């Protein structure tokens with residue numbers, strides 16, 4: 516069902532030929548939407564969400580029954596440069612917390628009725644410090660992309676990908692700078708909560724890394740500047756695109772992974788909406804570059820897929836109204 520790839524070139528080839536959403540389901544959803552017991556347009560963006568979801572599911576009256584949340588974890592050589600407020604050991608400790616059900620994402624995934632999977636990617640083998648050399652070999656990057664690709668349940672009807680990786684706002688900022696340009700300061704934020712002096716030093720790390728590894732497409736940049744959990748998120752988002760599974764994007768790191776895909780094929784994120792706008796400094800600009808309006812703006816800066824998991828509830832609201840409401844004719848309500 517889902518094709519396989521062995522290297523970056525193989526994935527790039529697969530991603531050049533993408534399936535479309537189902538136009539007849541979109542038309543059917545529009546027709547139904549026009550008959551529902553509400554003034555036209557009164558459900559605002561919920562109506563657009565329902566039409567988008569119907570198209571990707573190929574069903575004019577869909578349900579959300581099997582959402583999947585996947586959390587990927589990775590460690591970063593660049594964390595040794597003092598770019599995070601926390602030590603790298605927290606990544607593995609939080610993975611244990613995810614597995615024990617004690618993290619924020621466990622609560623939010625359960626509340627959304629989602630299955631949750633946790634994939635820890637070679638935590639004892641951090642990526643290289645990208646200011647010294649490529650973060651990963653192309654083969655390691657392809658393996659991480661494949662881990663994400665294979666983690667998606669083909670039977671899922673909605674996907675959220677989240678991450679855990681101390682230091683990973685630094686590679687996410689570097690990827691954003693390499694893809695979109697500007698100044699390192701535009702993309703560099705406080706992550707887990709660094710102070711002013713550390714923020715200045717972090718922007719320098721981002722700038723140095725991008726100077727060293729400039730050029731190439733999103734997959735090449737993922738190897739040189741990314742991280743395993745970032746590549747795995749990209750792999751999962753790409754697999755969902757091939758399977759026509761709608762995706763809710765999470766915060767800054769998730770969107771940096773998505774941006775790498777967008778650079779490979781501008782249609783690659785058509786199946787994705789932005790779950791929220793994170794408090795991380797570069798996230799609003801990144802959302803703008805992706806052409807996505809966030810569903811929620813709550814000042815979250817946790818990662819883990821938390822903002823996207825919360826936004827499942829909004830999408831569920833859209834689909835419950837679209838598929839559950841009576842039409843004017845059914846309810847005997849006078850149409851305007």
Ligand SMILES: O=C(O)c1ccc[n+]([C@@H]2O[C@H](COP(=O)([O-])O)[C@@H](O)[C@H]2O)c1
Nearest residue numbers: 599680682683684706707766767793818
């Ligand atoms: O999702 C976000 O926008 C976000 C913003 C700031 C921090 N985080 C989380 O915090 C960690 C990265 O922060 P840092 O300071 O270690 O680079 C990583 O585990 C992320 O899940 C996540």
Ligand SMILES: Cc1cc2nc[nH]c2cc1C
Nearest residue numbers: 601605679707817818819
């Ligand atoms: C405790 C903690 C939990 C996290 N969850 C995602 N990133 C995180 C970073 C820290 C430090």
